[in-house]
Ligand SMILES: Nc1ncnc2c1ncn2[C@@H]1O[C@H](COP(=O)(O)OP(=O)(O)OP(=O)(O)O)[C@@H](O)[C@H]1O
């Protein structure tokens with residue numbers, strides 16, 4: 003009969019276990035703690051950063067699988083959670099304090115970029131991450147409306163612009179600086195300046211994720227952003243019909259041209275589930291984005307159907323409603339989870355950070 007593993011055996015079995023945020027060895031980083039092994043089983047604490055919050059349950063399951071594969075006769079496995087502090091390193095020349103910056107865009111207007119961008123931001127926040135959202139649609143800012151925020155931004159004591167705080171989500175939009183009924187008239191270089199200023203001069207506080215809601219169409223803003231910051235990647239939103247897909251293909255090419263990696267595609271308005279008879283209607287066709295994503299070698303992050311409540315929540319500025327509604331929540335949560343997994347994957351395959359020694 004094999005004897006129960008010791009704490010040292012458990013740590014040795016987890017020698018290749020990676021921290022989902024950095025890909026570094028979790029044991030060496032001091033993220034696997036308080037290991038107690040006995041004949042009954044194993045208890046330990048897995049400490050993850052708030053950036054990894056969406057992957058917490060999944061990472062715990064993976065850890066348990068590693069242990070069970072190594073010690074088939076293992077009894078109980080109890081994994082407690084803790085937060086591992088790892089503050090962001092200033093990003094780009096402007097020194098933005100965030101770990102990931104994700105642009106949400108498409109080539110076409112009205113496909114639901116802002117709805118999906120706000121959904122991703124709120125989903126990450128709900129999972130336990132520190133999140134900001136920047137409305138980069140200078141000419142047609144819609145984030146204040148979608149989030150039900152009104153009024154002017156004020157200035158902090160150290161002369162920064164104070165972002166709106168919506169249940170902890172930090173929100174900045176040009177809509178907080180101009181009269182909502184007045185058009186914003188800016189020439190190209192001023193556009194670059196406005197985006198740069200909103201990124202640099204907003205008192206975001208330390209973030210895990212900054213989500214950027216992109217305007218439709220041209221690459222001006224993407225180009226500006228790529229010059230200001232090393233973006234983590236872009237999410238391309240599209241609807242399933244061919245014309246929208248053509249624009250999505252252009253958007254992917256545009257992001258690639260300015261060296262912003264494409265993290266994945268989201269198909270919005272995928273189908274309509276009729277509340278009267280439960281029948282599914284593929285109004286714009288269906289599955290087009292998933293096929294196109296496979297063709298272009300871009301990950302598919304999920305679909306969001308046409309749902310009246312999503313439109314009503316948008317009009318009424320009730321972002322949280324998309325998550326409290328049991329019909330719509332799984333779609334938004336699915337996209338957030340897929341995005342978090344994709345980020346981990348990208349980091350594992352392209353950016354394995356060097357292992358740092360633990361500082362105790
Ligand atoms: N899945 C959905 N079901 C129902 N309505 C939706 C859905 N997605 C978005 N909408 C609605 O469609 C409209 C356009 O959405 P949104 O503003 O997010 O698009 P956009 O791509 O950001 O537009 P723009 O190009 O103007 O920036 C909004 O009224 C929104 O509430």
Ligand SMILES: [Mg+2]
Pocket residue numbers: 115116117139144215216217
């Ligand atoms: Mg928009």
